[in-house]
Amino acid sequence: MNTLTKSNHIGRKISRIRELRDMKQEALAQALGTNQQAISILENSETIEDEKLKDIAKALGVSVEAIKNFSEESVFNYFNTFTDHSAGTFNNNCTFNPLDKLMESVEENKKLYERLIQAEKDKVEFLEKILKDKK
Missing domain, CATH: 1.20.5 (Single alpha-helices involved in coiled-coils or other helix-helix interfaces)
Structure with missing residues (x-):
């Protein structure tokens, strides 16, 4: 399996976003009016219908674009901006x-x-x- 296929796997992206939001499969299932097994199947699916994706995005509190464009690298880059002191824009010294x-x-x-x-x-x-x- 190449990395392109892995990065476009919508189910995995949903799984990671759910985990980052500290949400269990059961909680997402309840928000979508389904069960945990359905969420497990959904997270193993490479593609998901747009209408279902809208419902999932709403339940996760993100946009459909956020799910489609999600990448682990972007998450790490985002959080690294909070600790990168080399840029000189982060000043935590009280004057x-x-x-x-x-x-x-x-x-x-x-x-x-x-x-x-x-x-x-x-x-x-x-x-x-x-x-x-x-x-």
Whole structure:
């Protein structure tokens, strides 16, 4: 068997996607309204009808194109982008102290609260003045 035949085996692709989604055959069978044996047969099939493939894609939460174009290599390449530090685009070094930022926020809140209290004091003073003038 050559690799081209293996890579176009729709049943295997469905099986791998199901496994990557941490789904058992029974769960997929339930979503499709069938049994586990039917899923096993389906995953051993090299080709699947387009209408059935749409139902399977929906149950797996992927598109039909994702199933048709699935390859192990693309999955590994995708996950390697999360750990490839050589590209220089992944920076997990914090450039500030989070506690300093928190304390800045606390100080800002204190200032706002003090301004609010002063505004309330000014209102009370103004209202007392109005009451005093009316007497």
